[in-house]
Every structure is written in structure tokens, then in C-alpha cells.
Amino acid sequence: MSQPRYRTAIVGTGGIATAHAQALARSDGRADLVAAVDVDPGRARTFAATWNVPRTYAGLTELLREEEVDLVHLCTPPSLHAPQALECLEAGVTVLMEKPPTLSLAELDTLIEAERRSTGHVATVFQHRFGAGAARLRGLLDSGELGRPLLATCLTQWYRDEAYFAVPWRGTWESEGGGPTMGHGIHQFDLLFSVLGPWQEVSAMAARQARDTETEDVSMALVTFDNGAMATVVNSVVSPRETSVLRFDLERATVEVEHLYGYSDDDWTITPAPGHEKVAELWQPDPDAARSNHDGQFAAVLDALDRGEAPPVTLEEARRTMEFVAAVYASSFTGRRVRSGELGPGSPFTERMDGTGAPWKTPSSEASQ
Known part of the structure; x- marks a missing residue:
């Protein structure tokens, strides 16, 4: 069977959106960035031109109405995360959103409940994991x-x-x-x-x-x-x-x-403790190993979607x-x-x-x- 190819959109085209676009570009063809959304049309067009994004929209509601997307990247200010994630869940669309996921535990718990009723999922960007x-x-x-x-x-x-x-x-x-x-x-x-x-x-x-x-x-x-x-x-x-x-x-x-x-x-x-010098041999650095950037988490998100699982980091994990x-x-x-x-x-x-x-x-x- 051929590997799935996911249709994605980035909402909010400020500075952190670049890290998401880079991760998408380095996903070995596993995902396509089909749309960008921003309340500033000029900024959205500039972002789209930079990353070869075919379409732009002024709002999330318009995006979800006009496009069939599998994954939405929320790169908006924190106060927008909860309502935008909720709108995506109501549309059955999975979300990867920047930290902090919500402004409060109450908002996070609202999303957890909404996720249980949805075919979509919500993952938070904690890339250092x-x-x-x-x-x-x-x-x-x-x-x-x-x-x-x-x-x-x-x-x-x-x-x-x-x-x-x-x-x-x-x-x-x-x-x-x-x-x-x-x-x-x-x-x-x-x-x-x-x-x-x-x-x-x-x-x-x-x-x-x-x-x-x-x-x-x-x-x-x-x-x-x-x-x-x-x-x-x-x-x-x-x-x-x-x-x-x-x-x-x-x-x-x-x-x-x-x-x-x-x-x-x-x-x-x-640094081994005295008498345990051999533990240093257990730590074998790899110059080609993955960095703690968005690429690693995005790859893990795509792997989870391939398996039909909730992508990391789940709302329950982020709640701790x-x-x-x-x-x-x-x-x-x-x-x-x-x-x-x-x-x-x-x-x-x-x-x-x-x-x-x-x-x-x-x-x-x-x-x-």
C-alpha cells in the first residue's frame, strides 16, 4: 500500500509558522501545505509566495468551509487556540497547535471533552520531547x-x-x-x-x-x-x-x-559516578541524530495518523x-x-x-x- 499523503493548512502566518512550513517541506512528500490563513491578507500572500502555498484565506471558518484538510496547524496567539481548536474538532479535523495549548485548565478540559465527541484530535507542539x-x-x-x-x-x-x-x-x-x-x-x-x-x-x-x-x-x-x-x-x-x-x-x-x-x-x-565509569559507554552520540525541532514531532504526528492513532502530544499529556x-x-x-x-x-x-x-x-x- 502507498503511504498516505495528508492535506494540511497553517493558520496564523507569523514567525513560528515558518518552523511548521519547514517541517512540512522536509516531510518527504507525506504532507502537502494546501492553504494559509491570516487576518492580514498581505502577510498571508507573502507567506504563501514564500512556501508555494496555492490558496490563502482570511479566517479559519472560511478555510474549513472551502477546503478538505486532514490537519490544521494553529500558529495563532494563545487566546485563539481554544476556540480555533474547538472549531476544527467540530469539523472533524485534527489540530497541531503551538504552546501554550490554552489559557487555562478549564479551557483545556473543554477541548478534551470536545475531542471525545469528534473524529479529530488535538496535539500540542512540545518538540523538545x-x-x-x-x-x-x-x-x-x-x-x-x-x-x-x-x-x-x-x-x-x-x-x-x-x-x-x-x-x-x-x-x-x-x-x-x-x-x-x-x-x-x-x-x-x-x-x-x-x-x-x-x-x-x-x-x-x-x-x-x-x-x-x-x-x-x-x-x-x-x-x-x-x-x-x-x-x-x-x-x-x-x-x-x-x-x-x-x-x-x-x-x-x-x-x-x-x-x-x-x-x-x-x-x-x-558524567559517570565514581565506580560506574562504564555507564559512559551507554551514551553514544550520533552527529546525524534528530534535533529537538518541529521536524521530529511532525514526523511523529504523521506516523500516528498513519496508524489511525491520536498524534502526540495529546491533550491528556499536555494537561500535566x-x-x-x-x-x-x-x-x-x-x-x-x-x-x-x-x-x-x-x-x-x-x-x-x-x-x-x-x-x-x-x-x-x-x-x-
């Missing part, structure tokens, strides 16, 4: 070769200036849903969870140190896991020397990766990461520890990430009251 180094580490942990995980450090220390936040939807609870906890560090700690498994409890702080935003620009969390491991998670957009770091201290080795926006196999190192985001804000704003599963229906932090309200206010929000 799909790099070769992460897959190798998960395999070695599953085999027991490296012993138990004991301690981890997860750092996303980036820099975003005032001009970055001049874009109207950035830095607000209504449009972006949060600061670096929600929109920047989420990739790193999602990878942390994919390695260490379910988190158990969070004690966190969040602050607005330097940026005139509604949301935090720094957060820090202490996390415990079901397997007994502990971790520190730092998220920042005020760090001039930008870096993304994950370190796993295991019984028989320390495994680390340092990169910025995506890692290769060369970015990983392993989103629940952690909500728990960081809940712990930061209430001053108490938050356990997994605690933020149920009726919790203000289920309905909105700022929950009971951030302990600071922007001058603009004060003036409007």
Missing part, C-alpha cells in the same frame, strides 16, 4: 542502567526587552495567559516531565522584576515527583546571558543538556504540563504548596492562570480601575 538525546535518556532510565533519578535542575533563562512586549497580546493574562512560566520555560519543564514522569507537589515564587507587564517576568519552583526525585525549575525573561539547561543527577551518572532554543546530540554530556503552570501561579500567589490534582473545578486557578490575582499591578491596570 522528540530530540534524540531525550529519547536516549528516557530509554536508559527505563532500562535501569543509570539508576534512580535523584535530583534535577531545569533552567530557562532568556531575555526579552520592552520592544518584545510592545506586541499587544504579549505580557497579559487575557491574551497570553502568563509570563515565562506559561510561554517560555514551558518547553523545558515539559521535557523534564517527559523524563521524570508525574510531578507530585510544587512550592513556587513569581515576581515582576523588570518588565512593565501584567504577568511575571521571573518564576522559580521546587518540585517533587512520584518517583521520589526533586527538581528546581527557573523561568526568566530578564537574563542577558540566555541559556536553556536541564541537568539530571541519577544514581550512576549526571546527564546534562545546555542549548538555547533547540538541542542537538552534541549538546548533551554524561499545564497543571504544573497553574500550580506555580497558585503557589506563588497564595504562598502555599500545591499538590497535583488539587486544582479542580471551582478553583480560581483552574479558570484563569492568575487565579486570585497577581500581587502586583501594572500602572495601566491601576488607572483603569
Whole structure:
């Protein structure tokens, strides 16, 4: 039998759409980009010309009415993800959407319910799960070769200036849903969870140190896991020397990766514990191995569609990461520890990430009251 060929469309033709178009172009003919959608017709036409897209539309509703598509890539601002994904599910169309998948746990749960009634699925882009180094580490942990995980450090220390936040939807609870906890560090700690498994409890702080935003620009969390491991998670957009770091201290080795926006196999190192020097032989870097970019996850999405399965990362998988985001804000704003599963229906932090309200206010929000 010949391999299926999927008809796809990209909704939102801003910067991140390029990564999706590149992944489509490198899919070895498994997918065709048949349409692009943007509220700015000129930007849509420019994108279409760049990537040889035959048709453009001004809105998702028009796309779903006029085109038969198998997969829609949502590259729109975060506040649009939930309503657009819901519209696709109602049309029976599968969605691959950028992070964060929704602005709240309540929105995510609404999508989970809608997905159960639909022939379509929703997957969230958490591409760092799909790099070769992460897959190798998960395999070695599953085999027991490296012993138990004991301690981890997860750092996303980036820099975003005032001009970055001049874009109207950035830095607000209504449009972006949060600061670096929600929109920047989420990739790193999602990878942390994919390695260490379910988190158990969070004690966190969040602050607005330097940026005139509604949301935090720094957060820090202490996390415990079901397997007994502990971790520190730092998220920042005020760090001039930008870096993304994950370190796993295991019984028989320390495994680390340092990169910025995506890692290769060369970015990983392993340091054996004394008496366990042979474990270094288990880590065999491959210069041709997959990077942690959109290509790897898109290939996994197509593989799942070929098998008739829900593509990764499913809404249920993404919920663990989103629940952690909500728990960081809940712990930061209430001053108490938050356990997994605690933020149920009726919790203000289920309905909105700022929950009971951030302990600071922007001058603009004060003036409007």
C-alpha cells in the first residue's frame, strides 16, 4: 500500500509558522501545505509566495468551509487556540497547535471533552520531547542502567526587552495567559516531565522584576515527583546571558543538556559516578541524530495518523504540563504548596492562570480601575 499523503493548512502566518512550513517541506512528500490563513491578507500572500502555498484565506471558518484538510496547524496567539481548536474538532479535523495549548485548565478540559465527541484530535507542539538525546535518556532510565533519578535542575533563562512586549497580546493574562512560566520555560519543564514522569507537589515564587507587564517576568519552583526525585525549575525573561539547561543527577551518572532554543546530540554530556565509569559507554552520540525541532514531532504526528492513532502530544499529556503552570501561579500567589490534582473545578486557578490575582499591578491596570 502507498503511504498516505495528508492535506494540511497553517493558520496564523507569523514567525513560528515558518518552523511548521519547514517541517512540512522536509516531510518527504507525506504532507502537502494546501492553504494559509491570516487576518492580514498581505502577510498571508507573502507567506504563501514564500512556501508555494496555492490558496490563502482570511479566517479559519472560511478555510474549513472551502477546503478538505486532514490537519490544521494553529500558529495563532494563545487566546485563539481554544476556540480555533474547538472549531476544527467540530469539523472533524485534527489540530497541531503551538504552546501554550490554552489559557487555562478549564479551557483545556473543554477541548478534551470536545475531542471525545469528534473524529479529530488535538496535539500540542512540545518538540523538545522528540530530540534524540531525550529519547536516549528516557530509554536508559527505563532500562535501569543509570539508576534512580535523584535530583534535577531545569533552567530557562532568556531575555526579552520592552520592544518584545510592545506586541499587544504579549505580557497579559487575557491574551497570553502568563509570563515565562506559561510561554517560555514551558518547553523545558515539559521535557523534564517527559523524563521524570508525574510531578507530585510544587512550592513556587513569581515576581515582576523588570518588565512593565501584567504577568511575571521571573518564576522559580521546587518540585517533587512520584518517583521520589526533586527538581528546581527557573523561568526568566530578564537574563542577558540566555541559556536553556536541564541537568539530571541519577544514581550512576549526571546527564546534562545546555542549548538555547533547540538541542542537538552534541549538546548533551554524561558524567559517570565514581565506580560506574562504564555507564559512559551507554551514551553514544550520533552527529546525524534528530534535533529537538518541529521536524521530529511532525514526523511523529504523521506516523500516528498513519496508524489511525491520536498524534502526540495529546491533550491528556499536555494537561500535566499545564497543571504544573497553574500550580506555580497558585503557589506563588497564595504562598502555599500545591499538590497535583488539587486544582479542580471551582478553583480560581483552574479558570484563569492568575487565579486570585497577581500581587502586583501594572500602572495601566491601576488607572483603569
